[in-house]
Amino acid sequence: QVQLQEWGPGLVKPSETLSLTCTVSGYSISSGYYWAWVRQSPGKGLEWIGSIYYTGTTFHNPSLQSRVTVTVDTSKNQFSLRVKSVSAADTAIYYCVRQWHHWGQGTLVTVSS
């Protein structure tokens, strides 16, 4: 079955870059669907960050667009998220998603010095 797993540092310093990768198993990213990043924080609830198609076509939330990069590596069956210039407001659980049926378990990222 389709499984997604996020991985990356759980602690990031303010002003630095948050980097996460999602490894997909049980399905080839190149076979289709959009692949998304969603985050959840107590203050802002669920927030869509951005989505990517295997061709590299991306869409981002305008509230984050200037700081966010979503990329895909079909050879590794992975997609990734980078958020630059983070602050405490970026502290959240980050989920990778195969829109919208399959979600990773989520990974907590804390922004703190």
Next chain:
Amino acid sequence: DIQMTQSPSSLSASVGDRVTITCQASQDISNYLNWYQQKPGKAPNLLIGDASNLETGVPPRFSGSGYGTDFSLTISSLQPEDIATYYCQQYNNLPQTFGQGTKVEFK
């Protein structure tokens, strides 16, 4: 951005009760609406897509309805395993946006 407003924000009910959660969009989203169930420490789980299509494996006591700006999720007979937070999400326009959630608890 399209604002999704859920009500109530929380509710208390008993086993066997009929429970209805509403979701209002700030503009017409056709039927491009998902409903999710989220239990503590878990990712959201898609229950209903396209406003009324029950996902495979979801018990038939769950149903969704609505079109345009007004939507609802109904649990016909609340079961203990239904205690969770429920979210709506519109995917008609970018950015895709979620409601703030409705927490369902036992009375």
